[in-house]
Amino acid sequence: MKEGPVAERVIKVFADFKSVDPSEIDVKSTFEGLGFDSLDGLNIIFELEEEFDISVPDETAQQMGSVAEVIDAIEELLAGKDS
Amino acid sequence: MKRVVITGIGVVSAIGNSAGDFWTSLSTGRSGIGPITKVDTAEMRFKNAAEVRGFDALAYFDDRQLISLDTFSQFGIAAAREAIKDSGIEFDDELRDRTGIVTGSCLGGKETEDAFFYDLYANKKNRVPPIAIPRSMSNAVASHVSIEHGLTGATFTTSTACSSSNHAIGQAFWLIRQGTLDAAIAGGSEAPLTYGNLKAWEAMRVVAPDTCRPFSKDRSGMVLGEGGAMFVLEEMEAARKRGARIYAEIVGFGMSADAHHLTMPLAEGAAKAMRAALADGDVDADEIGYINAHGTATQANDVMESNAIRMVFGERADEIPVSSTKSMHGHTLGAAGAIEAAATVLALHNKLLPPTANFTELDPECRVNVIANDAQAASPKAAMSNSFAFGGLNAVLVFRSLPE
Numbered sequence: 487m488k489e490g491p492v493a494e495r496v497i498k499v500f501a502d503f504k505s506v507d508p509s510e511i512d513v514k515s516t517f518e519g520l521g522f523d524s525l526d527g528l529n530i531i532f533e534l535e536e537e538f539d540i541s542v543p544d545e546t547a548q549q550m551g552s553v554a555e556v557i558d559a560i561e562e563l564l565a566g567k568d569s
Numbered sequence: 570m571k572r573v574v575i576t577g578i579g580v581v582s583a584i585g586n587s588a589g590d591f592w593t594s595l596s597t598g599r600s601g602i603g604p605i606t607k608v609d610t611a612e613m614r615f616k617n618a619a620e621v622r623g624f625d626a627l628a629y630f631d632d633r634q635l636i637s638l639d640t641f642s643q644f645g646i647a648a649a650r651e652a653i654k655d656s657g658i659e660f661d662d663e664l665r666d667r668t669g670i671v672t673g674s675c676l677g678g679k680e681t682e683d684a685f686f687y688d689l690y691a692n693k694k695n696r697v698p699p700i701a702i703p704r705s706m707s708n709a710v711a712s713h714v715s716i717e718h719g720l721t722g723a724t725f726t727t728s729t730a731c732s733s734s735n736h737a738i739g740q741a742f743w744l745i746r747q748g749t750l751d752a753a754i755a756g757g758s759e760a761p762l763t764y765g766n767l768k769a770w771e772a773m774r775v776v777a778p779d780t781c782r783p784f785s786k787d788r789s790g791m792v793l794g795e796g797g798a799m800f801v802l803e804e805m806e807a808a809r810k811r812g813a814r815i816y817a818e819i820v821g822f823g824m825s826a827d828a829h830h831l832t833m834p835l836a837e838g839a840a841k842a843m844r845a846a847l848a849d850g851d852v853d854a855d856e857i858g859y860i861n862a863h864g865t866a867t868q869a870n871d872v873m874e875s876n877a878i879r880m881v882f883g884e885r886a887d888e889i890p891v892s893s894t895k896s897m898h899g900h901t902l903g904a905a906g907a908i909e910a911a912a913t914v915l916a917l918h919n920k921l922l923p924p925t926a927n928f929t930e931l932d933p934e935c936r937v938n939v940i941a942n943d944a945q946a947a948s949p950k951a952a953m954s955n956s957f958a959f960g961g962l963n964a965v966l967v968f969r970s971l972p973e
Contacts, residue, residue: 523833525831525833531774543614544778
């Protein structure tokens with residue numbers, strides 16, 4: 487299971503974007519399952535960049551297809567940012 | 570119905586600031602993509618664009634004129650002057666009355682807005698120069714060309730993102746065909762390389778980090794460009810009567826809307842515009858011997874466009890040579906249709922098909938006959954030039970060779 491503060495903040499971003507309660511966002515959800523099209527995908531990544539003050543490279547963005555993948559990628563980017 | 574021919578061409582682009590230089594680059598497959606010099610790219614994920622180089626504004630305009638001219642206007646006016654000179658057309662009062670101008674621009678004077686608004690927002694200035702509005706309006710080129718040459722016929726500007734210029738040229742063509750005008754200056758220009766606009770494109774995640782490789786398996790997106798192209802269109806009998814050199818006939822124009830999605834293109838919509846252009850010109854699909862593709866080199870466009878070409882041309886999609894010259898002059902947005910129409914018309918005139926530069930290996934999902942890296946000698950009867958815009962608005966032009 488994805489847990490911890492990063493996962494919580496990511497889920498909050500998804501929940502705000504969908505205008506639903508965070509409890510309704512399953513980390514296993516894919517973008518497609520959440521009803522996202524390509525433009526929604528771009529917008530959610532922008533919201534995440536704002537939330538975490540990071541820049542997501544295009545290659546990383548292309549690999550983000552689910553909430554879990556987003557959490558992993560953000561954690562990796564944050565680790566890189568601190569080092 | 571009247572027939573309409575192209576008698577003059579003017580181009581300002583990353584691969585040449587005249588139609589002649591532009592054609593030399595196209596025919597030798599020379600790309601104008603390189604490091605961006607207009608803005609600081611330190612904080613940007615992409616660093617390359619197809620910038621116009623060596624364009625000396627003072628060779629075209631004096632200081633006083635330049636106060637009122639955004640870069641996109643400079644490109645458009647310079648291209649119009651070249652096209653008019655190239656055509657040898659001479660305007661008397663009667664012809665001025667019957668000549669109009671139709672220009673395409675997606676963005677208008679973005680460099681002007683960017684600079685003046687930066688002063689307001691960042692430098693906390695309290696006023697903007699009064700020239701800001703007339704300099705940044707999207708119809709500035711049409712207005713300046715009309716004033717400079719005293720042309721008073723139907724004149725306006727179309728703005729349909731990356732299809733803007735094809736819509737403009739198509740409208741000018743129809744106005745002459747239906748008898749509203751006898752001649753027109755038509756085309757488009759764009760100067761989109763401002764920091765804000767580049768940042769906005771970066772957010773779309775469709776810009777290649779290196780170069781533009783349309784239809785290649787390893788393509789990584791589009792590369793933005795700037796420039797402009799303009800044409801003199803004339804009613805055919807009048808052009809023949811004055812002994813004008815005719816580059817090609819413009820025979821068909823087709824439009825459609827995908828009614829689908831803001832940024833995801835739909836092959837059915839593109840195919841509909843291509844079919845409409847063929848039907849409009851009463852052109853048999855078998856006559857088309859070259860397609861200048863929209864070919865942005867994004868993942869979505871090139872697969873969609875290949876599918877659309879197959880929908881329209883069937884098995885002949887295996888044979889019809891296709892190139893995307895964006896690989897050389899970049900994606901010039903609202904000027905794209907005009908610059909690519911220049912490539913298409915010059916290809917018919919010179920009997921040489923410009924290549925897709927930077928091409929590596931065909932994407933198996935793009936089942937079209939790509940002219941890879943080297944120009945091909947050919948004498949097609951007719952050629953097609955595609956433009957497909959964000960927002961799903963499509964515009965396609967068809968040109969035909971005329972016997973000398």
